[in-house]
Amino acid sequence: MSSPFHIVILGGGTAGWMAANLFAHRLQDEAVQISLVESPDIGIVGVGEGSTPTLKRFFSDLNIPESVWMAECNATYKVSIRFSGWSPGMGPDDYSHPFISQLDTFSERPFHVNCRTRRLGLDVETSPDKFLFNGYLADKQLAPVTPENFPFRIEYGYHFDSAKLGEFLKHRAIKHGVNHVQTQVESATTHQNGDIAELTTKDGQHLAGDFFVDCSGFRALLLQNTLGVKFRAFKENLFNDAAVVLPTGAMKNPPVETRATALSTGWCWQIPLTNRTGNGYVYSQDYLSADSAEEELRRHLGLLDADIPARHLSMRVGQTEQHWSHNCLGLGLSQGFIEPLEATALHLVQIGIETFLDAFLEGGMTNKNQLSYNKAMSERFERVRDYIVAHYKLNTRDDSDYWRDNRNNMTLSEPLLQLLDVWYRKGDLTQEIQRQNLASHFGSTSWHCLLAGYGTFPPVAPNQPGTGDLFEENALEEFFTRCALNFAPHTRHLTGK
Secondary structure (H helix, E strand, C coil): CCCCEEEEEECCHHHHHHHHHHHHHHCCCCCEEEEEEECCCCCCCCCEEECCCHHHHHHHHCCCCHHHHCHHHCCEEECEEEEECCCHHHCCCEEEEECCCHHHHHCHHHHHHHHHHHHCCCCCCCCHHHHCHHHHHHHHCECCCCCCCCCCCCCCEEEEEHHHHHHHHHHHHHHCCCEEEECCEEEEEECCCCCEEEEEECCCCEEECCEEEECCHHHCHHHHHHCCCCEEECCCCCCCCEEEEEEEECCCCCCCEEEEEEECCEEEEEEECCCEEEEEEEECCCCCCHHHHHHHHHHHHCCCCCCCCCEEEECCCEEECCCEECCEEECHHHCEECCCCCCCHHHHHHHHHHHHHHHHHHCCCCCCCHHHHHHHHHHHHHHHHHHHHHHHHCCCCCCCHHHHHHHHCCCCCHHHHHHHHHHHCCCCHHHHHHHHCCCCCCCHHHHHHHHHHCCCCCCCCCCCCCCCCHHHHCCHHHHHHHHHCCCCEHHHHHHCC
16 A cells, blocks of 8 residues: 555546545545546536435535535425326325424324324325425425524435536535546556556556545446446336436426426426426336437427427446445446436435445455445345335336336335235334334335325225324324424525525
8 A cells, every 4th residue: 555545536526526525524534645537528417416315414524504505506405205196096196205304203103003094994194295394394385494493303405406516526625635637547457466556547647546436427437347346237127227308497486395207108307406497307218219208308398399408318227246346436327326216326325435434444444344335335225226116116007018017017126025015914014124124225204105105005994983093183284384384485595585
């Protein structure tokens, strides 16, 4: 090893610069030099993007106030995801999956109990947004910024321009000592033991390092091409492999939720930013051509005659067999990608960096904990994949082969099969999630949101006792409505007016 220990990050974008900032922050007391190499000629996949609440922790850990970064990245607040048109056969036109906050301590158990009661045939309230406080903020278009006199922590994410966020994080990382090298890397060479030795650039530079982070996108120059780590596709149960993107104007009153609307061969996201609205149609090329997808998206947005250029993106859904191989860590698209439903891409990047830094430092900056890290990250991807697969498996649309084939697909993991079996057998889903140790991925309340939101219940029994609805008995609507009086409109926080 050299002194100082040299970490080389290949590729910028949100993943690369997020890694650079977290590495610089966590390793500031170590004898470490950090360089990020990116080509000024290679663009990034910069679109309107949504996050989970983990991103709030990222900015908090780095002591970056929302007032500093949000305006620069055209960001808005996000408290939930609303799904429209996924399960018309079971009744609900749409449902929401609100982020779970400390305040929901009072309502999660009533929600779980009501879902089980409804599975037994009783006609009780099971709408997720009725039981979770962020559902009320979304309905009233209130920002989740917690007043000083409000004693509960509210969890939320953001919508933002990913290209602008990458730029913001780049300037911060450079300010904190990260060496920015602008050149195009063409290849990498290895030592006899298989470790990466150096990167060779188009202009003849040789960049040596002790540890490398591959953020080179789907081309995965280091992890897959140089080290030969194999990629395992999720194509057998996640069909989507492409997207077409079209921006529209900014909304006058941007909602605090992402919308995911089912279309003929996939779904369309709607992400409200302060300067525009991001829209994209995620679909499968096995069922729909790129031209047809663009036409359908334009029709959905009312833009058939508008002269707005569309961007077409390809996706490779799956994960590498190892996320950390030799002296190289894969992050972002180079390590794997699960389609954008539920906004898990950046979440997995952040978890990947944080978990790696813990393992790397505990192991004395060696490969001591490589095996356990790879197992943990692979499990993360698998379980996130299961939750996304469930959206497609449980759909009740009948307007195309795409939706029917998704519903009839039996290539499901054993953990997912067991969860669905417990639900349909009217068992205790929370207990099953605890038995499988799944709570660190999508917890019990998230699974209840999905299954109840889709209306996966038996017919209501003919004789109703008229009691047993914990939503009514606990007066949850009044409780949450009064709590919401403490919060201000979303637009007021964005504009200051």
